[in-house]
Amino acid sequence: MAVADSGAEPTVIADRLDIIYKVIAGQGGKGTAATALRRIMKRQDRPTIREVHAVKNVSFTAYKGDAIGVIGRNGSGKSTMLRAIAGLLPPAAGAVYTGGRPSLLGVNAAMMNDLTGDRNVVLGCLAMGMSTAEIQRRYDEIVDFSGIGDFIDLPMSTYSSGMAARLKFAIASAKTHDILLVDEALATGDAEFRVRSERKIKELRDQAGTVFLVSHSLEVVQETCNRALWLDAGVLKLDGPVEEVVAAYIKSTRG
Amino acid sequence: MPTAGETDPAALARRYGLSKSSVRPPLGAYLQELWSRRQFVVSYAAARTYAMYAGARLGSIWQVLTPLLNAAVYYLAFGVLLGTKNGIDNYVAFLLSGIFVFTFTQRCMTEGSRSLALNLSLIRTLHFPRATLPLAYVLNELNQMLVSLGILFVVVGFTEGPAWSWLLVVPAMLLQIMFNIGITLVFARIGTFVSDITQLLPFVTRTWLYASGIFFSLPAKLAEIDAPGWVVQVLAFNPISAYIDIIRRSLLEEHEPNQLPHAWSIAVVWSFVMLAAGFWYFWQAEDRYGRG
Ligand SMILES: Nc1ncnc2c1ncn2[C@@H]1O[C@H](COP(=O)(O)OP(=O)(O)O)[C@@H](O)[C@H]1O
Ligand SMILES: [Mg+2]
Numbered sequence: 053m054a055v056a057d058s059g060a061e062p063t064v065i066a067d068r069l070d071i072i073y074k075v076i077a078g079q080g081g082k083g084t085a086a087t088a089l090r091r092i093m094k095r096q097d098r099p100t101i102r103e104v105h106a107v108k109n110v111s112f113t114a115y116k117g118d119a120i121g122v123i124g125r126n127g128s129g130k131s132t133m134l135r136a137i138a139g140l141l142p143p144a145a146g147a148v149y150t151g152g153r154p155s156l157l158g159v160n161a162a163m164m165n166d167l168t169g170d171r172n173v174v175l176g177c178l179a180m181g182m183s184t185a186e187i188q189r190r191y192d193e194i195v196d197f198s199g200i201g202d203f204i205d206l207p208m209s210t211y212s213s214g215m216a217a218r219l220k221f222a223i224a225s226a227k228t229h230d231i232l233l234v235d236e237a238l239a240t241g242d243a244e245f246r247v248r249s250e251r252k253i254k255e256l257r258d259q260a261g262t263v264f265l266v267s268h269s270l271e272v273v274q275e276t277c278n279r280a281l282w283l284d285a286g287v288l289k290l291d292g293p294v295e296e297v298v299a300a301y302i303k304s305t306r307g
Numbered sequence: 308m309p310t311a312g313e314t315d316p317a318a319l320a321r322r323y324g325l326s327k328s329s330v331r332p333p334l335g336a337y338l339q340e341l342w343s344r345r346q347f348v349v350s351y352a353a354a355r356t357y358a359m360y361a362g363a364r365l366g367s368i369w370q371v372l373t374p375l376l377n378a379a380v381y382y383l384a385f386g387v388l389l390g391t392k393n394g395i396d397n398y399v400a401f402l403l404s405g406i407f408v409f410t411f412t413q414r415c416m417t418e419g420s421r422s423l424a425l426n427l428s429l430i431r432t433l434h435f436p437r438a439t440l441p442l443a444y445v446l447n448e449l450n451q452m453l454v455s456l457g458i459l460f461v462v463v464g465f466t467e468g469p470a471w472s473w474l475l476v477v478p479a480m481l482l483q484i485m486f487n488i489g490i491t492l493v494f495a496r497i498g499t500f501v502s503d504i505t506q507l508l509p510f511v512t513r514t515w516l517y518a519s520g521i522f523f524s525l526p527a528k529l530a531e532i533d534a535p536g537w538v539v540q541v542l543a544f545n546p547i548s549a550y551i552d553i554i555r556r557s558l559l560e561e562h563e564p565n566q567l568p569h570a571w572s573i574a575v576v577w578s579f580v581m582l583a584a585g586f587w588y589f590w591q592a593e594d595r596y597g598r599g
Contacts, residue, residue: 061323062319062320062323063325064325065316065319065320065325066316067316067317067320072480076502077337083506085506085509085510088503088504089507091503091505092503092504093508111316113319114377115329130590136328137328137432138327138328138434139327139328139330140329140430140431140432140433140597141329141431141596141597142329142595143329147316147317147327148328148329149316149317149325149326150326150327150328151319151323151324151325153434154328155434156432162352164358166358167354167357167358171350171354171357173349174350175347175354176433177436178344178350178351179344179347179348179429179433179434179439180433180434180435181343181344181434181435182345183346184332184346214334235529256391307359
């Protein structure tokens with residue numbers, strides 16, 4: 053691909069990106085202090101540590117105004133790649149360069165499940181760097197958008213997964229973003245919430261330079277994106293205009 | 308045709324002013340960012356305290372009960388059964404001050420070593436300076452320590468009456484807080500990358516417990532077994548002993564014969580060194596927290 057001559061301003065550059073998870077498989081935490089000491093002294097990893105190579109040698113350049121759909125089967129590394137772009141998961145090799153701080157809107161946004169919804173709103177906003185005054189100003193808007201209603205003062209552990217997803221999305225989208233990464237944030241909500249959040253994403257996309265969208269609905273990808281990346285088992289299989297990539301992807305799943 | 312320089316992603320990134328997405332800010336900028344998230348630290352600590360006691364029927368009464376029960380167990384074991392208290396007039400206050408000061412540091416270390424591992428999904432979801440988490444854990448333990456100190460003041464107030472020297476507790480506490488922040492940051496980093504440390508720490512802290520002169524007066528004990536004079540000088544470098552000693556100096560008048568040498572100076576040096584070293588050591592790995 054001609055990187056230099058497109059004239060557009062790049063916002064995200066992935067350069068031979070590799071992401072590896074280290075997972076402790078099997079019995080994990082057990083073991084006596086003596087064996088723990090021996091392991092530390094010998095500086096050897098547990099024999100049961102497994103490495104998952106989730107993203108392999110992925111390179112691409114995204115430009116201002118791009119809306120990029122990321123498609124691929126479950127476990128192909130889509131979420132992992134977005135986390136790396138967001139700078140939340142340090143790469144094992146290679147690098148991601150970004151202009152400004154990308155924001156990740158995802159359903160997996162971890163909150164404190166023992167705490168009530170409203171405490172989670174405040175904590176999440178504080179962690180994103182909002183001031184107390186700003187949070188006070190935006191609080192009603194966030195709760196309204198989430199549509200949680202009276203449940204806002206119940207612990208999040210009592211929420212359904214759809215409700216939790218709505219609240220997390222509402223919290224994360226309370227900030228304006230230069231580079232926006234959306235990871236299946238719309239999947240778990242009901243139809244009404246999906247419409248509302250799609251509108252919100254369009255709104256955010258107009259403000260943002262670049263949007264990445266992971267979605268299982270190929271229609272949503274085709275509707276909102278101009279370009280697509282197809283990941284297969286961690287490898288970038290195809291990068292191009294959205295129709296082309298989606299067509300090739302559909303063909304491979306049928307074949 | 309793009310030239311070689313332009314196809315190089317790193318060069319392209321530099322030309323358009325892009326920076327690596329997971330990069331460690333300079334220490335100064337990092338501390339500034341940390342300061343701007345102080346409200347998050349406070350709210351997170353409050354939320355954790357709340358979540359900790361939400362399940363218990365007695366709720367936050369446990370904040371008072373836990374140190375009291377702890378002290379009662381040690382009093383039975385050492386004061387009554389083993390009879391270590393001989394020679395110390397106000398043994399209850401002596402013991403309580405030792406246990407509370409020690410527990411403060413010990414809990415910071417053990418809890419702090421898990422502060423990142425337990426919040427891995429939060430770290431992989433949101434951007435914030437990672438040091439906020441161990442700092443919030445220290446704040447939790449400080450909260451507990453203040454309750455314990457309240458108990459201590461009541462005990463000493465009843466047995467000896469209030470005195471002006473109590474004011475020295477404030478600088479003593481500040482010094483220990485500085486030390487604890489430092490050591491918590493160190494163990495937070497170690498605990499993230501060497502998860503076995505969590506199993507090992509209880510043994511380390513228990514050894515430390517017996518070496519710190521909590522149940523008995525170190526100088527008296529050493530004199531009893533005819534140890535050479537330099538031994539007490541060496542043992543006095545133990546930071547915990549120093550922090551315990553300066554609290555006892557502030558609260559207990561008859562502590563004078565049992566004082567360790569140079570406790571205030573040793574405490575001051577440990578505090579500043581540990582605080583600086585802790586921030587520096589933790590910050591060094593800031594771009595690597597969250598990697599599995
Ligand atoms: N937290 C994790 N720890 C270990 N392995 C993980 C973790 N998250 C994802 N993986 C692994 O990484 C691979 C890619 O996962 P993911 O990025 O979630 O895929 P996708 O989002 O495309 O469904 C999978 O093999 C998965 O098992
Ligand atoms: Mg995913």
